Amino acid sequence: MSDLDLGVIGNCAVAALVDRDARVVWYCLPRFDGDPVFHALLGAPKDAPDDGVFAIELEDHVHSEQHYIENTAVLVTELHGRQGSLRITDFAPRFVWRDRLFYPQALVRRLTPISGSPRIKIRLRPRFEYGSVAPARTYGSHHIRYVGPQTTMRLTTDATIDFIRDETFFNLSAPLDLFLGPDETLQLGVKETADRLEERTLVYWRTWTHRLAxxxxxxxxxxxxxxxxxxxxxxxxxxxxxxxxxxxxxxxxxxxxxxxxxxxxxxxxxxxxxxxxxxxxxxxxxxxxxxxxxxxxxxxxxxxxxxxxxxxxxxxxxxxxxxxxxxxxxxxxxxxxxxxxxxxxxxxxxxxxxxxxxxxxxxxxxxxxxxxxxxxxxxxxxxxxxxxxxxxxxxxxxxxxxxxxxxxxxxxxxxxxxxxxxxxxxxxxxxxxxxxxxxxxxxxxxxxxxxxxxxxxxxxxxxxxxxxxxxxxxxxxxxxxxxxxxxxxxxxxxxxxxxxxxxxxxxxxxxxxxxxxxxxxxxxxxxxxxxxxxxxxxxxxxxxxxxxxxxxxxxxxxxxxxxxxxxxxxxxxxxxxxxxxxxxxxxxxxxxxx
Missing domain, CATH: 1.50.10.10 (Glycosyltransferase)
Structure with missing residues (x-):
C-alpha cells in the first residue's frame, strides 16, 4: 500500500517522489506533466504488477531512516538489515555552469555501504505511455537503454550490468553510482560525474537557501x-x-x-x-x-x-x-x-x-x-x-x-x-x-x-x-x-x-x-x-x-x-x-x- 510519506527530489525541470524505503514511485518525462515512467504511486498494470518503480532493495531489510541534507533538495535514505546497512543519496542535478543554469532530465542515485555486508537488488522497471508499454532494453558494458515510443532513458553505472538486468541480489562491498538520464554517453566516468554533480548541486541549494529572508x-x-x-x-x-x-x-x-x-x-x-x-x-x-x-x-x-x-x-x-x-x-x-x-x-x-x-x-x-x-x-x-x-x-x-x-x-x-x-x-x-x-x-x-x-x-x-x-x-x-x-x-x-x-x-x-x-x-x-x-x-x-x-x-x-x-x-x-x-x-x- 502506498502513502504520501514521500521525499521530493528535483531540479525545476523534472521531479521524482521517493518513498521511505528509497523506491522512486513517481517520475515524469520529459517534464512535470509528462509520461510517468515510474508510476508505482498510482499502481501498475495487471499484467506487470511490479513495474513502474526504481527500487534499491536490501535483503533482510528491518527499517529505514530518511532525511534531507540540511538546506538542500538532496535526499538521504538509510536502509538497515540484519546483515548490514547502506546509504542512498538521491538528487537531480542543478547548478550554474558556464554562466547558465544546468538542470538535465536526470536522476543520480549514490549507494554507499555503511555497516556489515549489505546485500542488495536493484529493480529498475520503467514503463511508458502511462503504464501501457514496456520498454525495449539494450545493453552495453556500463549502461542499459530503456527504449519507449517517444522516450529513451539510459542508465549508466559502475554496478554489474548483469545483476541489474537479472535483478540479482549481490554484496554491496563498495560505493556504486547510478545515473539515469538521456540517451547520451557520459563524458567522464560515472563516479567522477556523480562526485561533481553532487558537490555542485549541494553548493547551489545551500547558496539559494542562504539568501532567504x-x-x-x-x-x-x-x-x-x-x-x-x-x-x-x-x-x-x-x-x-x-x-x-x-x-x-x-x-x-x-x-x-x-x-x-x-x-x-x-x-x-x-x-x-x-x-x-x-x-x-x-x-x-x-x-x-x-x-x-x-x-x-x-x-x-x-x-x-x-x-x-x-x-x-x-x-x-x-x-x-x-x-x-x-x-x-x-x-x-x-x-x-x-x-x-x-x-x-x-x-x-x-x-x-x-x-x-x-x-x-x-x-x-x-x-x-x-x-x-x-x-x-x-x-x-x-x-x-x-x-x-x-x-x-x-x-x-x-x-x-x-x-x-x-x-x-x-x-x-x-x-x-x-x-x-x-x-x-x-x-x-x-x-x-x-x-x-x-x-x-x-x-x-x-x-x-x-x-x-x-x-x-x-x-x-x-x-x-x-x-x-x-x-x-x-x-x-x-x-x-x-x-x-x-x-x-x-x-x-x-x-x-x-x-x-x-x-x-x-x-x-x-x-x-x-x-x-x-x-x-x-x-x-x-x-x-x-x-x-x-x-x-x-x-x-x-x-x-x-x-x-x-x-x-x-x-x-x-x-x-x-x-x-x-x-x-x-x-x-x-x-x-x-x-x-x-x-x-x-x-x-x-x-x-x-
Whole structure:
C-alpha cells in the first residue's frame, strides 16, 4: 500500500517522489506533466504488477531512516538489515555552469555501504505511455537503454550490468553510482560525474537557501517549504504547478481525483507572494515572463484558470485504463477540464501575482508601460465580469453563481492597477481605477453580506458559508477587525471549523459534501486570526497543523481531520504557501530575540 510519506527530489525541470524505503514511485518525462515512467504511486498494470518503480532493495531489510541534507533538495535514505546497512543519496542535478543554469532530465542515485555486508537488488522497471508499454532494453558494458515510443532513458553505472538486468541480489562491498538520464554517453566516468554533480548541486541549494529572508521561528519548516515550492516551478518557461502528481483522491473512494500538474493562475499567485516574502524574487520574474505570454495571447478571449506549463491552452481530460490509481482508488485522470471554466477571480490573480514587479527596485528585468497596458486590458475584463456568474475558485462543474471570491479578486485587479498607475506616474489612470475599485467594493459589501448568517457568504444574495471569504483580509479588502469580518470568522469557525482545521465550504458540490479539510483554508483562518489580534490562538492552531506534515516536512492538499492522514495531490503548493505565510505572520521578530 502506498502513502504520501514521500521525499521530493528535483531540479525545476523534472521531479521524482521517493518513498521511505528509497523506491522512486513517481517520475515524469520529459517534464512535470509528462509520461510517468515510474508510476508505482498510482499502481501498475495487471499484467506487470511490479513495474513502474526504481527500487534499491536490501535483503533482510528491518527499517529505514530518511532525511534531507540540511538546506538542500538532496535526499538521504538509510536502509538497515540484519546483515548490514547502506546509504542512498538521491538528487537531480542543478547548478550554474558556464554562466547558465544546468538542470538535465536526470536522476543520480549514490549507494554507499555503511555497516556489515549489505546485500542488495536493484529493480529498475520503467514503463511508458502511462503504464501501457514496456520498454525495449539494450545493453552495453556500463549502461542499459530503456527504449519507449517517444522516450529513451539510459542508465549508466559502475554496478554489474548483469545483476541489474537479472535483478540479482549481490554484496554491496563498495560505493556504486547510478545515473539515469538521456540517451547520451557520459563524458567522464560515472563516479567522477556523480562526485561533481553532487558537490555542485549541494553548493547551489545551500547558496539559494542562504539568501532567504526567513522568520526567526519555524525556520526548518519554512526552508523546507520554500525549497519544495521552488521544485514545483518549471525553469524553462517560468510556470508553477499546483502539485507534482495526478489523481491522488481528495478523500477515500470519492473519485475526486484530478490532475494538478499544471499552472493555475490562482495557485501561482500565492506561491509567488510567499516566495517574495522570503526575498526569493527571481521566481516572480520567471513567472512574470510566463504570465505575460498568456496575457499577450488572449486578445478578446476570456482568461483560463489553468494552463499547461508550456503555455498550452487545451488540457483535455481523459481517464487512463492501465493504472488502478492510488491504493486502487481510480480513476487516474490526465488533463483537467477546468481549463474550460469561467473563473473570473483569475483577472485579479494575474494582476496580484505581478503587481510587486512594478514597485520592486531589485529586479533584473522590470516591467514597462506596455506591460501595464496589457494588465489594464485584463482589468477592463474584471470590471465587465465582477458581478457575473462563474464556476468560482472551487471549480464547480455543474452550476454557476456570482461568487463572492470571484468578485473580490476583480476588485483586487482594479485596486492593484490603481496602485501601480500611481507609482508609475499615471495619475489620471490611477484615479479612474480607484473609482472602479471603490464601486465594486460597495457592491460586494452589500450583496455578499447575509443578515441571516451574520457573515459574508459564498455568493451574492447567497446563504452558504465559504472559507474563501477569508481572503478578504489577505488582499486588504476589509479591515480584519471590522465587526462584519469578525462575525464572519466566528460563523466560519462554528460551521466549518474542525479543531485546527477548516473545511472549504458548507454547501454540497458536484460530488456531495467534502469529507476532508482543505489545508489552505486552515492556514487562511490562522492568518485572519492573527490579523484580528487572536495571535495566541493562531499560534496554537499553526503548531497543530505543522504536526500534520510528514517526516520530511511535506504536506498534501487535504487531511482527514480525525486521523490526520494526508489526501490529495502532493506536494501541494497551496499548503506549503500556508506554512510560509503563517510563519512570517506569527514569528517573533529577530530583534526581539537578539
Amino acid at each position: 526567513t522568520p526567526f521561528e519555524w525556520q526548518d519548516a519554512v526552508i523546507r517549504a520554500a525549497i519544495t515550492l521552488k521544485l514545483c516551478t518549471y525553469e524553462p518557461t517560468g510556470a508553477i504547478v499546483a502539485a507534482l502528481t495526478t489523481s491522488i483522491p481528495e478523500s477515500p473512494g470519492t473519485q475526486r481525483n484530478w490532475d494538478y500538474r499544471f499552472c493555475w493562475l490562482r495557485d501561482a499567485y500565492f506561491v509567488v507572494r510567499a516566495l517574495n516574502r522570503l526575498a526569493a524574487v527571481r521566481k516572480m520574474e520567471n513567472y512574470f515572463r510566463w504570465l505575460m505570454n498568456i496575457v499577450a495571447s488572449l486578445h478578446e478571449n476570456d482568461i483560463q484558470p489553468v494552463y499547461g506549463i508550456g503555455l498550452e491552452n487545451k488540457l483535455i481530460e481523459r481517464e487512463i485504463p492501465d493504472l488502478p490509481g492510488y491504493r486502487g482508488m481510480g480513476p487516474v485522470r490526465v488533463g483537467n477540464q477546468a481549463y474550460e471554466h469561467l473563473q473570473y477571480d483569475n483577472y485579479g490573480n494575474v494582476i496580484l501575482g505581478v503587481a510587486q514587479m512594478f514597485l520592486d527596485r531589485r529586479l533584473l528585468s522590470p516591467p514597462n508601460r506596455a506591460d501595464f497596458q496589457h494588465l489594464e486590458a485584463l482589468g477592463r475584463r474584471a470590471l465587465k465580469f465582477y458581478d457575473q456568474p462563474d464556476a468560482g475558485m472551487w471549480e464547480y462543474r455543474t452550476r454557476a453563481s456570482v461568487h463572492t471570491t470571484s468578485s473580490l479578486m476583480c476588485w483586487a485587479a482594479a485596486d492593484r492597477l490603481a496602485r501601480i498607475a500611481l507609482h508609475i506616474g499615471e495619475t489620471q489612470r490611477a484615479s479612474e481605477w480607484r473609482a472602479s475599485a471603490d464601486r465594486i467594493r460597495e457592491v460586494i459589501l452589500e450583496r455578499s453580506w447575509s443578515k441571516k448568517r451574520q457573515a459574508f457568504v459564498d455568493s451574492f444574495e447567497g446563504e452558504y458559508l465559504d472559507a474563501g471569504v477569508l481572503l478578504m483580509t489577505e488582499v486588504d479588502f476589509i479591515d480584519p477587525r471590522d465587526p462584519r469580518m469578525v462575525s464572519t470568522v466566528k460563523q466560519l469557525e462554528k460551521v466549518l471549523g474542525r479543531g485546527p482545521h477548516m473545511m472549504r465550504y458548507e454547501a454540497a458540490d458536484d460530488f456531495g459534501a467534502p469529507g476532508t479539510a482543505f489545508n489552505t483554508c486552515s492556514f487562511w483562518r490562522i492568518d485572519a486570526l492573527a490579523r484580528m489580534g487572536r495571535v495566541e490562538e493562531a499560534r496554537e492552531y499553526f503548531s497543530e497543523l505543522l504536526k500534520l506534515r510528514n517526516r520530511l516536512g511535506m504536506m498534501s492538499e487535504d487531511v482527514d481531520t480525525k486521523s490526520g492522514e494526508m489526501w490529495g495531490n502532493y506536494p501541494q503548493t497551496y499548503s506549503l504557501v500556508g506554512i510560509v505565510n503563517c510563519a512570517v505572520r506569527l514569528s517573533r521578530p529577530w530583534e526581539a530575540i537578539i
